[in-house]
Amino acid sequence: MSAPRALITGASGQLGSDLQEVLGQRGWQLDALTHADLDVTDDRAVAEAFEASQPEVVFNCAAFHNVEVCEAEEDTAAAVNFRAVKRLAQHAQEAKATLVHLSTNYVFDGRRADGGYAESDLPAPRSVYAVSKLAGEHAAVAYCERALVVRAAGLYGLHGSGSKGGNFVTRVLARARQQGELRMVADQRLNPTFTADLAVGLVAALEAELFGLVHLTSSGACSWHEFTESILELAGVEVPVEAVATTIPPGGAERPLNGVLVSEAAPAAGLEALRPWREGLADYMGRAGLTHAGS
Numbered sequence: 001m002s003a004p005r006a007l008i009t010g011a012s013g014q015l016g017s018d019l020q021e022v023l024g025q026r027g028w029q030l031d032a033l034t035h036a037d038l039d040v041t042d043d044r045a046v047a048e049a050f051e052a053s054q055p056e057v058v059f060n061c062a063a064f065h066n067v068e069v070c071e072a073e074e075d076t077a078a079a080v081n082f083r084a085v086k087r088l089a090q091h092a093q094e095a096k097a098t099l100v101h102l103s104t105n106y107v108f109d110g111r112r113a114d115g116g117y118a119e120s121d122l123p124a125p126r127s128v129y130a131v132s133k134l135a136g137e138h139a140a141v142a143y144c145e146r147a148l149v150v151r152a153a154g155l156y157g158l159h160g161s162g163s164k165g166g167n168f169v170t171r172v173l174a175r176a177r178q179q180g181e182l183r184m185v186a187d188q189r190l191n192p193t194f195t196a197d198l199a200v201g202l203v204a205a206l207e208a209e210l211f212g213l214v215h216l217t218s219s220g221a222c223s224w225h226e227f228t229e230s231i232l233e234l235a236g237v238e239v240p241v242e243a244v245a246t247t248i249p250p251g252g253a254e255r256p257l258n259g260v261l262v263s264e265a266a267p268a269a270g271l272e273a274l275r276p277w278r279e280g281l282a283d284y285m286g287r288a289g290l291t292h293a294g295s
Helices: 014-025 043-053 067-072 074-094 128-143 168-179 195-207 224-235 277-287
Strands: 005-009 029-033 057-060 098-104 147-152 182-185 212-215 241-244 274-276
Touching (some): 005 014, 005 043, 067 074, 067 128, 074 098, 147 195, 168 224, 168 277, 182 224, 195 277, 224 277
Parallel strands (some): 005 057, 057 098, 098 147
């Protein structure tokens, strides 16, 4: 039996790049399309991409995810995060393909005092970005019977994030070295997740024939302040990190204070949990050449 054929949108991003590596190692046939190759808001181009690829699985890694910019550019957020997902789902349905669509912990308001949010919890988005991503989730499952919507959190990877000038890890290290001190919010919690780990988890979910909604993140949770301190420790960078509270400037986007995801669907499907976030971070920083030689 020939290896499955996959179409990846947003293929040059953090997750798209790691998916290419993971699927390539497994012998998949890949059509990996960057934004320059395929604008997912161009209906004709999307139709042509499906016709050329004839995919069995579509990984939609394309997103408009700069949270603050989304507040000012509502139409673009809706076009990329909702309407394009609807078209991808429709084409996947016509092709009898599986659609794997990536979403976010931001669909929750984060006002829960403790614990995490599971798939059964009711979303309550509080920003244009979050609203558009939740709409995309609904579009995926409404228009494609074989849709898997995956909510993740705190993604970072070897290929950075072009729209944000690198990933959180590299930005923190650059600021620490330039400024000699840092200020970081300590009241926002999340599951930092290495995209290489998430890519492996996505393949496992597909192999388990899991459809619908699933939360996939690294195990464990921390605050952005704790995450920052771990990054600096691994890098051997000694600068003070002041813990501060979240403030929202006028017109700014609200972020969930509790952005922790837990999963009911993954263990029910027999999926192994992704490794703890500290292990993923150490592996990423080692592979990226960011770890201090003595650590």
